[in-house]
Amino acid sequence: MANHQLPLRTGVGIIILNNSNQVFVGKRKDNPGDKWQMPQGGVEKGEDFITAMRRELIEETGIKKIKILKEIQNMYQYELPSNLVGIIWKGKFRGQKQKWFITKFLGKDDEINLDTQNPEFIDWKWIDPQDLPEVIVDFKKELYLNLLKEINRVID
16 A cells, blocks of 8 residues: 555643653654654543543553643644655554643652553653754654744744
């Protein structure tokens, strides 16, 4: 099947800000080079975006204590590079369209736990928002540039 015939997977993404307005990023287990990303994941059948966002956050980071600062109105999307289509998501999707949330972390760093049932991250850190486009994989760079504009509207 040609890539453009595959649908986009519906997902959520979570921008987590700490008290210093730094952003949480994790290093993916399946891409352990020096690339980092914010938590994200698919929406399951019957879930609304907020439920999916909270579930993904717990599944990937153990984070439960957040306050939603903003639900970003735009749905953002990205396309997988051709070498990953057919590999990621069992080959069912060509990319993702995502609803993103900007949240404030209300817990303490020692509550963050990557050792979850199905770990996706092997490491995590807080970074300055302007560094986001530099740490992400190339095919998500445009997405992260757009998200950076959204973050700056909230923290300025």
